[in-house]
Amino acid sequence: MDVVREIQNPDQGWMQRYEVVQELGDCFASVGEYENARRCYEKAAWLEPDEAGPYVGTGVIELQQGRVEDAEVAFRVALRLDAGSSRAHAGLAMIAQQTGRHREAFEAYLKSLELDSNNLTALLGLFQVSCQMGTFSQVIHYLKVYLQMHPGDCSVMFCLAALYAREGQDGPAVEILRDILSLEPEHTDARNLLEEMEHKAAHVNQE
Amino acid sequence: MSAEQRKRKGPLVSVLISTYNRPAYLAEALESIFAQTWPYFQVVLVRDGGKPVGEVVDRFEDERLIFIDRDKNRGLPYSFNEALEKARGEYICYLGDDDKFYPHHIERLLAAMESQDRCGVVYSDLYKAHCRVMPDGRRIVLAKNVEISRDFDRMVMLQFNHVLHVSVMHRKELLERAGGYNEDLNVLIDWDLNRKLCFYSDFLHVPEVTGEYYGPVGECDRISVQRRKDVHEYLRNVLTIRSTRPPKPWNCVKDLSILILSDGADEKPEQTLRDLWSHTFYPSQIYVALRKGQSAGRRFSTPNVTEVPVDSKEPARQVDQMLAVCEGDYAALIPAGLPVDQDEMAWLERSLFPLLNTSEPNLAFELADASDLHWGGVFRKGELLAARRKRPDCSVRRSVELAGIRMRKPRFEEYPFQFDHLLAGAEQVQLAGDWPRAAEIYEYMENHYGNELWMRLRRAYCLYRSGRYAAALEAIEPVNRIRPTVSSLQIAGRILAKMKDAGRAIGFYRQADAILEGHVKSVKRTHQRTKVMAAPAAGGRVSSQQESRLWM
Numbered sequence: 001m002d003v004v005r006e007i008q009n010p011d012q013g014w015m016q017r018y019e020v021v022q023e024l025g026d027c028f029a030s031v032g033e034y035e036n037a038r039r040c041y042e043k044a045a046w047l048e049p050d051e052a053g054p055y056v057g058t059g060v061i062e063l064q065q066g067r068v069e070d071a072e073v074a075f076r077v078a079l080r081l082d083a084g085s086s087r088a089h090a091g092l093a094m095i096a097q098q099t100g101r102h103r104e105a106f107e108a109y110l111k112s113l114e115l116d117s118n119n120l121t122a123l124l125g126l127f128q129v130s131c132q133m134g135t136f137s138q139v140i141h142y143l144k145v146y147l148q149m150h151p152g153d154c155s156v157m158f159c160l161a162a163l164y165a166r167e168g169q170d171g172p173a174v175e176i177l178r179d180i181l182s183l184e185p186e187h188t189d190a191r192n193l194l195e196e197m198e199h200k201a202a203h204v205n206q207e
Numbered sequence: 208m209s210a211e212q213r214k215r216k217g218p219l220v221s222v223l224i225s226t227y228n229r230p231a232y233l234a235e236a237l238e239s240i241f242a243q244t245w246p247y248f249q250v251v252l253v254r255d256g257g258k259p260v261g262e263v264v265d266r267f268e269d270e271r272l273i274f275i276d277r278d279k280n281r282g283l284p285y286s287f288n289e290a291l292e293k294a295r296g297e298y299i300c301y302l303g304d305d306d307k308f309y310p311h312h313i314e315r316l317l318a319a320m321e322s323q324d325r326c327g328v329v330y331s332d333l334y335k336a337h338c339r340v341m342p343d344g345r346r347i348v349l350a351k352n353v354e355i356s357r358d359f360d361r362m363v364m365l366q367f368n369h370v371l372h373v374s375v376m377h378r379k380e381l382l383e384r385a386g387g388y389n390e391d392l393n394v395l396i397d398w399d400l401n402r403k404l405c406f407y408s409d410f411l412h413v414p415e416v417t418g419e420y421y422g423p424v425g426e427c428d429r430i431s432v433q434r435r436k437d438v439h440e441y442l443r444n445v446l447t448i449r450s451t452r453p454p455k456p457w458n459c460v461k462d463l464s465i466l467i468l469s470d471g472a473d474e475k476p477e478q479t480l481r482d483l484w485s486h487t488f489y490p491s492q493i494y495v496a497l498r499k500g501q502s503a504g505r506r507f508s509t510p511n512v513t514e515v516p517v518d519s520k521e522p523a524r525q526v527d528q529m530l531a532v533c534e535g536d537y538a539a540l541i542p543a544g545l546p547v548d549q550d551e552m553a554w555l556e557r558s559l560f561p562l563l564n565t566s567e568p569n570l571a572f573e574l575a576d577a578s579d580l581h582w583g584g585v586f587r588k589g590e591l592l593a594a595r596r597k598r599p600d601c602s603v604r605r606s607v608e609l610a611g612i613r614m615r616k617p618r619f620e621e622y623p624f625q626f627d628h629l630l631a632g633a634e635q636v637q638l639a640g641d642w643p644r645a646a647e648i649y650e651y652m653e654n655h656y657g658n659e660l661w662m663r664l665r666r667a668y669c670l671y672r673s674g675r676y677a678a679a680l681e682a683i684e685p686v687n688r689i690r691p692t693v694s695s696l697q698i699a700g701r702i703l704a705k706m707k708d709a710g711r712a713i714g715f716y717r718q719a720d721a722i723l724e725g726h727v728k729s730v731k732r733t734h735q736r737t738k739v740m741a742a743p744a745a746g747g748r749v750s751s752q753q754e755s756r757l758w759m
Binding site: 021031 | 337347348349350351352353354424634637664665668692693694695697698700701704709710712713716717719720723
């Protein structure tokens, strides 16, 4: 869901109808009702023609339906209206990633995170593309920034632990994995990775 | 209307509209009246000059419509007085020529009115419909906000308005007692009406949206808004309203006599009067002690001033002579030249308010700025009079002490407008980004100061902003059950979306969208007799006067 310009108090401002329709569209999109979502985004664009949100939403539903070219057009319109749209950059990054343009995807995800370090889609996209490219230093930075704002987000914590493990930084990796297990004792991936690392450490010690 | 007619049909309601240069919107306004679920009403429409509206009126062939067609523009108060003369209804309500009632407006207010005996004025909530006006005059609704939803508070009403004109229904006889609309005013006439009515009756708040008024985005074409830009004229209206003392007897407001003691310097009483004029608002009659020679040909520039010739420079003697002529239930003693806190808008009220809100006998409050040099306070007139009669030979302060009247300065928590102070504080906390703390303040206000739905909406929003989604959902649930608004539905939608429950969020967003599209559904209620407790004479807790308490 888009982070709308949330006002100081409810019952203030005059963007309400746009916000309601846009957010309704986002909900329809998240449950796969793409035609309803599209109608909402069209109405939102009619209400506020200068807003990028409806085009980002349209791009997302086009992408989810595999219409990559239409999605790219929508994201580019959104960027023309708002060059600072983190979600539009993330959308273009996803398209680049899907079409194998990893370097372009990497740059677009970075841009998206510069604009909004809270953008989880961009963060996880950057993590994936970093794994594909084998470059991790920047994604580690953004994962840490995100975790400062969302300290208990186990999915992001696990990504960071996995990257540390892959980089050979076993100490921080084990520490994060233990934190995850204290928050979510049933986190199987964290438990497996921790066991693997402890087994490895024991083996090294034996040698 | 005869008793027989009333028994057969129910009470008649007169709806008054004045129109000026808005024929296109007038048609919609009239349609909204003729779509009312309560059929027994009459409409008194006044064309207050401007563009002709005959064509619009002809579309409504209905004998319930009375049309006064006047070419000369004479202003809203004149038009309403003219309409009142034609009104036969037991109850009166109003509609702006560009506003709309929802179909249940009259029925809902009438039910609230007839369900109790205490309040002769009832009012509901309205949406402010923010609109973009297209070149052809069409209005595109961009938002519908309930900007004002405040339980009745007489002290606030005396200081400024918190009840929208279009949301009000009142007994006709109350306005007749108050003397009708003041034709010297050209802005804030709704406040003048409500302020005068509150001298005679409590108001009952029906926290339900029953209509909408229009608010264009950008430059506003409303006459009342344009007129507020003339600061001098605006202040003239404010001060005229604040100094209005409607005809007595007043059932609900205690009268205050302000006694200004003079030490002989000519300029001091004048300065004190100006300070009172700017820094107090409570209805009062001011008595100024003037020694022989001082009063000859004197004219004070502020209203409600009575000069009292006194024969002594002694404050005690002056007080005795003024007490002999003043009529108020309360008396404030103010030495001329007492310095007044220039940032304080309720200077005298800080000492008056705690006295109004206690039944404890033999108690009085010193002025917050009083000192040994400039001593004064607020008393029950009867107690002060008795103290002076008992010991006329003593100073006022000593005679009060000897009579056993305890005097002290008011504490901050006894000042008026506690709710407003807390509200401003909560908003500051929000601005600082401390949403959990703001939510706590709103919860405290909800529990101690009424305005439950409003405070609960604010609390839910703060909880949502602080990421406490389950608590936010729990807080907003009763609001959406009792009085759903676009905002409350949107908050519920946002919370559920954050909780990854898009399916339920869709339901709330759809309801919000339907309201914005103009599909209004009223909440069906079974009406029951409302127990309305007596409101304090001038403020204090007012939560008993909100109908929602019955439904919580």
